Amino acid sequence: xxxxxxxxxxxxxxxxxxxxxxxxxxxxxxxxxxxxxxxxxxxxxxxxxxxxxxxxxxxxxxxxxxxxxxxxxxxxxxxxxxxxxxxxxxxxxxxxxxxxxxxxxxxxxxxxxxxxxxxxxxxxxxxxxxxxxxxxxxxxxxxxxxxxxxxxxxxxxxxxxxxxxxxxxxxxxxxxxxxxxxxxxxxxxxxxxxxxxxxxxxxxxxxxxxxxxxxxxxxxxxxxxxxxxxxxxxxxxxxxxxxxxxxxxxxxxxxxxxxxxxxxxxxxxxxxxxxxxxxxxxxxxxxxxxxxxxxxxxxxxxxxxxxxxxxxxxxxxxxxxxxxxxxxxxxxxxxxxxxxxxxxxxxxxxxxxxxxxxxxxxxxxxxxxxxxxxxxxxxxxxxxxxxxxxxxxxxxxxxxxxxxxxxxxxxxxxxxxxxxxxxxxxxxxxxxxxxxxxxxxxxxxxxxxxxxxxxx
Numbered sequence: 260x261x262x263x264x265x266x267x268x269x270x271x272x273x274x275x276x277x278x279x280x281x282x283x284x285x286x287x288x289x290x291x292x293x294x295x296x297x298x299x300x301x302x303x304x305x306x307x308x309x310x311x312x313x314x315x316x317x318x319x320x321x322x323x324x325x326x327x328x329x330x331x332x333x334x335x336x337x338x339x340x341x342x343x344x345x346x347x348x349x350x351x352x353x354x355x356x357x358x359x360x361x362x363x364x365x366x367x368x369x370x371x372x373x374x375x376x377x378x379x380x381x382x383x384x385x386x387x388x389x390x391x392x393x394x395x396x397x398x399x400x401x402x403x404x405x406x407x408x409x410x411x412x413x414x415x416x417x418x419x420x421x422x423x424x425x426x427x428x429x430x431x432x433x434x435x436x437x438x439x440x441x442x443x444x445x446x447x448x449x450x451x452x453x454x455x456x457x458x459x460x461x462x463x464x465x466x467x468x469x470x471x472x473x474x475x476x477x478x479x480x481x482x483x484x485x486x487x488x489x490x491x492x493x494x495x496x497x498x499x500x501x502x503x504x505x506x507x508x509x510x511x512x513x514x515x516x517x518x519x520x521x522x523x524x525x526x527x528x529x530x531x532x533x534x535x536x537x538x539x540x541x542x543x544x545x546x547x548x549x550x551x552x553x554x555x556x557x558x559x560x561x562x563x564x565x566x567x568x569x570x571x572x573x574x575x576x577x578x579x580x581x582x583x584x585x586x587x588x589x590x591x592x593x594x595x596x597x598x599x600x601x602x603x604x605x606x607x608x609x610x611x612x613x614x615x616x617x618x619x620x621x622x623x624x625x626x627x628x629x630x631x632x633x634x635x636x637x638x639x640x641x642x643x644x645x646x647x648x649x650x651x652x653x654x655x656x657x658x659x660x661x662x663x664x665x666x667x668x669x670x671x672x673x674x675x676x677x678x679x680x681x682x683x684x685x686x687x688x689x690x691x692x693x694x695x696x697x698x699x700x701x702x703x704x705x706x707x708x709x710x711x712x713x714x715x
Contacts, residue, residue: 282321292320322409337412342399344627347373350396361513365393368509372397375507376404379448381478385500387485388511390635394484398450401482405448410480413443414450418666420470421463440466444473448480455487456667464493475499531596531604531640537589539564552703556583562699563587567594570638570670573689573696577675581705584674585642591672592640600637607644610660611653630656634663638670644686645677654683665689665696 282292282299291297295318303311352365368386375384384401386394402412415423423439443449454467472495474481489497500506544556559576566574567590574591576584592602605613613629633639641661662685664671679687690696 282318285320292318294318294320337402337406338414339399339402339406339412342395342414343403345396345399346403347376347400350393350400357513364388364510364512368393368397368511371507371509372401375482376401379405379480381480381505383475383481383483383500383506385483385485385506385508386511387489387508389486389514391631392511392513394486394511395452398452398482398484402448402450405480410447412448412450413446414452415443416452416456416666417454417467418456420451421466422666424466440470443470445479448482449474450482450484452484453667454483454485455492468493468495471496471499475502475505478505529603529605530609531589531592531602534585534589534604535593537586538593539567539590542583542586542590548703556701556703559583559699559701560587562697563591566672566697567591570595572668572694573665573671573673575673575675575690575696575698576701577679577698578701578703579705580676582701582703584676584701587699587701588640588642588672588674592638595638602638602640603633603636604640604642606642606646607657608646610641611656614656630660633660635669638672639664640672642674644673644675645682658683658685661686661689665692668695 282295282297284290284292292299295301299318299321300315301318302313302315303309305311347369350369352362352369357365368388371384372386375382384398386397388394399414402414406412420443423443424436428436471481473479483500485492489500492500500508539560542560544560545553548556563574563576570591576588578584589604592604596602610633614626661671661673663669673690675682679690682690690698
């Protein structure tokens with residue numbers, strides 16, 4: 260191995276023939292590297308007090324791009340595995356039916372992202388726009404490009420970031436709070452997706468500010484995506500994001516690409532058209548019910564109508580088959596559709612069938628696109644949770660989808676006839692979180708049982 264002195268000269272430490280050759284000369288590929296002696300690493304000949312003293316560095320002839328094992332490890336740690344296919348080459352800016360200025364905003368954002376990936380230069384990139392406009396794709400594309408160049412990259416949503424910090428206080432946590440915070444603070448490129456959807460508690464705001472202020476002050480490369488108006492963010496964070504000396508800001512005015520395309524496969528995804536007759540006007544709260552049962556059903560209907568007026572967070576309907584859960588869920592969905600919301604209503608088995616068929620070579624869409632639509636639709640109604648096949652793949656995809664909407668507190672309605680202990684425990688923890696999910700238990704007999712009763 261050789262040592263580089265402060266003038267850039269090399270000082271031999273040992274005979275290259277005594278080491279396994281990992282690095283070769285750039286001009287003579289059949290010979291060991293003249294810089295590192297073939298070991299692949301070097302160290303600097305600097306005084307003891309210098310920050311590089313005693314540390315090993317990659318040889319210039321042994322770039323990180325050729326180290327596949329190290330690269331795979333970096334990708335795993337970056338959280339970019341799920342976005343490995345998000346590149347600049349497959350980012351679509353035309354053919355989506357956008358208006359001129361909308362398409363132009365997308366093109367400008369793409370150019371900014373490509374230039375940033377080439378040379379971040381101590382700056383930040385802030386991408387603003389609605390759900391589905393391409394912010395996350397561009398941010399992930401930059402992350403993937405910088406990974407290829409050997410940067411340490413970390414991609415994380417703002418809610419997940421805060422969850423990691425909270426979880427680090429647990430005695431069972433693998434990393435302490437300080438270790439977790441240092442990783443976020445010091446990584447070469449930090450990508451924070453969906454800033455603004457996190458729980459805006461005082462603790463959360465303070466931790467976010469501490470992290471972002473450190474990276475801002477030290478010019479650490481950072482990418483932020485948000486669908487929020489910057490004026491609604493913590494004023495301290497907002498002031499950093501408006502600093503044009505450091506911040507490269509691009510606002511994407513293009514709408515959600517799904518509504519722009521409005522293609523057949525998107526329209527077929529939702530089964531709401533099959534439930535168009537299920538409305539609040541048609542919901543019967545008296546048919547062969549006792550007075551107490553009728554009152555319970557009326558309270559459930561009132562809760563459903565209140566949610567339909569202003570859908571916030573989740574609503575869980577529980578009860579036996581035929582008790583009215585699906586009717587109330589569909590009534591909300593039909594009400595919101597009339598208000599102009601994008602609504603997807605599916606049974607849990609149908610949802611998983613859609614996801615499975617997306618793997619087929621004949622499929623007109625992709626798994627990523629289906630998941631994007633389900634994650635970001637204005638209202639998702641998932642009927643009959645728990646009757647789907649309990650396969651590991653199915654459970655994992657369901658959890659990924661619902662966890663995304665849980666973290667973002669996106670309007671979601673779930674119905675189930677199962678007991679809570681029969682559902683995936685990870686989902687149960689979300690369903691029992693009263694900050695996000697309200698439960699309406701419909702304790703009335705099924706429609707079939709009611710019909711067996713003597714008429715009043």
